[in-house]
Amino acid sequence: MLDETRIDCPYCGEAQTxxxxxxxxxxxxxxxxQVCCQPMRVSIALFHPDExxxxxxxxxxx
Structure with a gap:
């Protein structure tokens, strides 16, 4: 299952999904x-399966 998450690029500051x-x-x-093409390190943490x-x-x- 894919969830949409809003983030801001740590380089250009643009909001994206x-x-x-x-x-x-x-x-x-x-x-x-998706805007400035700089490489972002994405870390995903799942603390509880229901959250x-x-x-x-x-x-x-x-």
Missing amino acids: LLVDASMGDACYIEDC AAVVRVQREDD
Whole structure:
């Protein structure tokens, strides 16, 4: 199941939507910003199966 999550790019600050697959549990991957094309590190944490996943984005070089 894919959930829509609103994030702000850590480089350009533009708001955008990510599709997150919470069924894969905790994950970390790199995804390019849809606006400025800079690489963002996306971290997904699932604390409880019945709750929404917590999504955090940061600059790849942080």
